[in-house]
Amino acid sequence: MKWIKQLSLLLITLVLLTGSVQIFAASQSTEAKDDEVIKEGIFIGDVNVGKLTYKEAKKKIQDRVKELSDVKVTLNVNKNIIETTLKELGYKWSNSEVLDEAAGLGKSGNVIKRYKDELDLKNEGMKYTLNMDFKKESLKKKLKTECDPYNIKAKNASLEATGHGFKIIPEKEGCVVDYDKSTNNLYDFVMKKWNKKSDITFDTVIQVSKPEYTTEDCKKVSNEPMGSWTTYFTTGASYDNRNMNIKNGAEKLNGNVLYPGESFSCNEHLVPWTEDNGWYPAGTYVDGGVADSLGGGICQVSSTLYNALLRAEIKVTKRFSHSMAVSYVDLAADAALAGDYKDLVFENDTDAPIYIQGVYSSSGSITFNIYGHDTRKASHSVKYESELVSTTPIKTEERKDPTQPVGYTETKSGHTGYVAKLWKITYENGKEVSKELLHTSTYAMSPSVTIIGTKGGDSKASDEPETKKSTDKKKTKTKKSDE
Incomplete structure (x- = not known):
């Protein structure tokens, strides 16, 4: 009976001490220090961290995490092999707080808890889970980055002009990765089936993608254009650069196929x-005058295309007038291109593909034809009229040029200013049924300027000192716009 009394006294003593022990334990930090030793018998995953310092255990866990995340993953995508790693796919340690829990085991709580923890560790040990995980959305994005270049996208049926109608290029089905299924399958394999040792080979889930437009859609396209327009230009050596730009522009726009609902930007093409893209320096409108820049003359290409689109009644979503009037189309019927702020943009608002044909003739003309499925009635027709609203006559100016000798003159021709409207008139059975204002365009007046040389004259006429008397004969030069 003596041992029972001793045990009772021990228990009473422990109970009395519990309150003070708890207060003492609460005042101590539970955060493990680098040099604190972890109790024996503790594992994190398959890593034995017992009898290691916190710092040593952390290093050992990080080495194991690196070993797991550096595992090679081979992805099979449409018979293409992509090699990556679990780490690159976003696989990482997701419960780093477990190390603090393991380090604190047996070191916190009251005496009874500590005593019990010690017994458990000696008898059974303690194993914490080392959680390695993906975020599914991140995994999906990583798969897209790796696999997208190897997707075989479906190709719509297309058209090719042959000179006697169209050749239809058949559609092709595509094979693309199903990223939702592939992500779920890879996630489940790594998290549930993988032995955490061997490299991983994974077959992505492939689905067949159907083309949106088929041979049947292309068969709707008529061999007769829905709309056509031709403009003319001057030929000759002095116009070679401008005409080469017109040719280059026609070739770049020729042969494009636009499917229903798609938008087409001339600038983008x-x-x-x-110069590497085929452009030559030629006259363009700059600051109220004419100056050479790469691509000069391209606006005749866009303006010709614009008029063909009007006749085909294709939806034009962006069109800009020139800063000054041009000669190759009627007022308000032009379409200028400039930098990234003036563009000609249109949209296929029909039920079939449309084909853009640009034809350049070295004899001095450019033509655009718009082919498609013309559902307009034979009795339907349209006409476009330019209405002159106002005119601003050319003013004349004289400017002295101290860099040119006395007797030198140069005349730069000006441009008349205009305001004009473009009307669309619709006829049914030859009878006018509507008249619609499409837009009003304003073209600036630029003055005719005569430049007079003053170099070598008296000090009042010249801004530069005279160095020698000029013996040059009178010269006259006239610069015209070829826009």
Whole structure:
């Protein structure tokens, strides 16, 4: 009976001490220090961290995490092999707080709890889970980055002009990765089936993608254009650069197929404005005058195309007038291109593909034809009229040029200013049924300027000192716009 009394006294003592022990334990930090030793018998995943310092255990866990995340993953995508790693796919340690829990085991709580923890560790040990995980959305994005280049996208049926109608290029089905299924399958394999040792080979889930437009859609396209327009230009050596730009522009726009609902930007098909892209320096409108820049003359291409689109009654979503009037189309019927702020943009608002044909003739003309499925009645027709609203006559100016000798003159011709409207008139059975104002365009007046040389004259006429008397004969030069 003596041992029972001793045990009772021990228990009473422990109970009395519990309150003070708890207060003492609460005042101590539970955060493990680098040099604190973890109790024996503790595992995190398959890593034995017992009898290691916190710092040593952390290093050992990080090495294991690196070993797991560096595992090679081979992805099979449409018979293409992509090699990556679990780490690159977003696989990482997701419960780093477990190390603090393991380090604190047996070191907190009251005496009874500590005593019990010690017994459990000696008898059974303690194993914490090392959680490695993906975020599914991140995994999906990583798969898209890796696999997208190897997707075989479906190709719509297309058209090719042959000179006697159209050749239809058949559609092709595509094979693309199903990212939702592939993500779920890879996630489940790594998290539930993988042995955490071997490299991983994974077959992505492939689905067949159907083309949106088929041979049947292309068969709707008529061999007769829905709309056509031709403009003319001057030929000859002095116009070679401008005409080469017209040819280059026609070739870049020719042969494009636009499917229903798609939008077409001329600038996107013509840039960059560089010599390497086939552009030559030629006259363009700049600051109320004419100056050479790469691509000069391209606006005749866009203006000709614009008029063909009007006749085809295709929806034009962006169109800009020139800063000054041009000669190759009626007022308000032009379409200027400039930098990234003036563009000709249109949309296929029909039920079939449309084909853009640009034809350049070295004899001095450019033609655009718009082919498609023309559902307009034979009795339907349209006409476009330019209405002159106002005119601003050309003013004349004289400017002295101290860099040119006395007797030198140069005349730069000006441009008349205009305001004009473009009307669309619709006829049914030859009878006018509507008249619609499309837009009003304003073209600036630029003055005719005569430049007079003053170099070598008296000090009042010249801004530069005279160095020698000029013996040059009178010269006259006239610069005209070829826009």
